[in-house]
Each structure stands twice: as C-alpha cells, then as structure tokens.
Amino acid sequence: GQQVMQIPQYQHVQEGEDFTTYCNSSTTLSNIQWYKQRPGGHPVFLIQLVKSGEVKKQKRLTFQFGEAKKNSSLHITATQTTDVGTYFCAGPGGNYQLIWGAGTKLIIKP
Amino acid sequence: DGGITQSPKYLFRKEGQNVTLSCEQNLNHDAMYWYRQDPGQGLRLIYYSQIVNDFQKGDIAEGYSVSREKKESFPLTVTSAQKNPTAFYLCASSIGGQQPQHFGDGTRLSIL
Numbered sequence: 001g002q003q004v005m006q007i008p009q010y011q012h013v014q015e016g017e018d019f020t021t022y023c024n025s026s027t028t029l030s031n032i033q034w035y036k037q038r039p040g041g042h043p044v045f046l047i048q049l050v051k052s053g054e055v056k057k058q059k060r061l062t063f064q065f066g067e068a069k070k071n072s073s074l075h076i077t078a079t080q081t082t083d084v085g086t087y088f089c090a091g092p093g094g095n096y097q098l099i100w101g102a103g104t105k106l107i108i109k110p
Numbered sequence: 111d112g113g114i115t116q117s118p119k120y121l122f123r124k125e126g127q128n129v130t131l132s133c134e135q136n137l138n139h140d141a142m143y144w145y146r147q148d149p150g151q152g153l154r155l156i157y158y159s160q161i162v163n164d165f166q167k168g169d170i171a172e173g174y175s176v177s178r179e180k181k182e183s184f185p186l187t188v189t190s191a192q193k194n195p196t197a198f199y200l201c202a203s204s205i206g207g208q209q210p211q212h213f214g215d216g217t218r219l220s221i222l
Contacts, residue, residue: 030208031208033210035211041215042200042213042214042215042216043153043200043202043211043213044213045210045211045212048210088152088153092208093208095166095207096141096158096160096206096207096208097143097155097158097168097207097208098208098211100152100153101152102151102152103152105150
C-alpha cells in the first residue's frame with residue numbers, strides 16, 4: 001500500500017545548529033502537509049505544498065516539495081529551544097484520508 | 111473561537127469496561143478523524159467520517175466504535191475488546207478529506 005517514509009527518526013542538535021527532516025512517498029502526491037507536535041501537545045498544521053518544486057518559508061523554516069512530487073523536506077535554520085518537538089509530514093492517501101510519516105523528533109542538546 | 115474540544119483530558123478504564131471519548135468541533139468541518147498515538151510513536155488512524163451518518167474504519171479499528179449523528183460531534187468508544195487501550199487519543203477535523211487537519215488537545219487513556 002501507499003507509504004510515506006520520514007527520516008531521521010531523531011535528530012539531536014546544539015541550539016543554533018540547523019535541522020532537516022525528509023519525507024519520501026511511494027506514490028506521487030497531489031500535496032504534502034507538515035505538522036509540528038510539541039512535547040505533550042497535539043499536532044499543529046504548519047503548511048501545505050501543492051506545486052512541483054515549490055519552496056515556502058516561514059521565518060527560519062523552509063519547506064520544499066520535490067519536482068516529481070514524491071518527496072519533501074523541512075529545514076530549520078539556527079534552531080531555538082522553541083523548535084523542540086516532533087515534525088510530521090502527511091500526504092493524501094486513498095479513501096479521503098492522510099498518510100502520515102512516522103515523524104522526526106528534534107532534540108536540543110543541553 | 112473556533113476549535114475542537116476533546117474531553118476528558120485524562121480517563122481511566124477498568125477491566126471489562128467500555129469508555130467513551132468526546133470530540134466536538136465548531137469549525138463547520140465535514141470530515142472528522144480519530145487517531146491513536148503511543149508513546150514516542152506516530153499517528154495511527156482508528157476511524158474517520160466524511161459526512162454525517164457515515165464513517166469508515168481506519169488502520170486499527172478493532173476494539174473501537176464511533177458514531178456521527180451530528181456534524182459537530184464524533185465520539186469514540188473504546189470497548190472492552192480493545193485489550194491494550196493505554197494511549198493518547200487525538201480527534202481531528204478538516205474541511206474535506208485529505209485537507210489540513212485541526213486537532214483537539216487529546217485524551218490520555220490508562221487502564222486501572
């Protein structure tokens with residue numbers, strides 16, 4: 001069945017370092033969505049990418065959608081403690097539902 | 111303010127007991143979803159509903175039941191058939207299927 005693979009599972013960074021998470025789909029996606037879940041909280045929608053090769057920025061966050069619309073990435077520049085959490089990607093699956101990546105947990109080293 | 115309200119925040123279940131988790135939204139969204147999240151894990155879809163009086167099983171529906179009698183409400187019952195119910199349950203809604211989802215604060219269910 002359709003899958004969305006997300007790597008890495010964890011990323012430990014020093015505050016101020018960059019962070020990147022990658023999503024790869026087994027099929028072409030009409031769009032891809034990114035969510036952030038803070039520790040103990042619920043997922044919060046960040047952004048949706050629709051166009052092939054699209055790049056969108058939100059302050060220090062840069063989102064990319066691949067040319068073939070099968071992969072996507074989220075890059076955070078100069079991480080801050082407020083960035084801590086798990087970042088999920090999700091793409092449309094069959095039957096009107098989303099297929100979710102397993103998430104990448106951003107951990108700031110003390 | 112529009113949003114999704116889940117209650118209770120914490121719930122304890124005794125052996126052999128059914129419990130119902132509430133989910134209400136005032137976003138006028140057609141689609142609603144229930145997810146289960148185990149510690150350190152991702153989201154697994156239990157049930158979803160695209161329209162009132164209709165719902166479909168997700169990937170892990172066994173031991174759970176839902177109803178969608180009103181657009182605003184999508185309660186989830188965890189039955190005694192669900193042998194390992196301890197988890198974080200998240201309700202979400204969206205304008206339509208596959209659109210961005212808005213989540214409630216979740217219910218943490220534990221076994222007594």
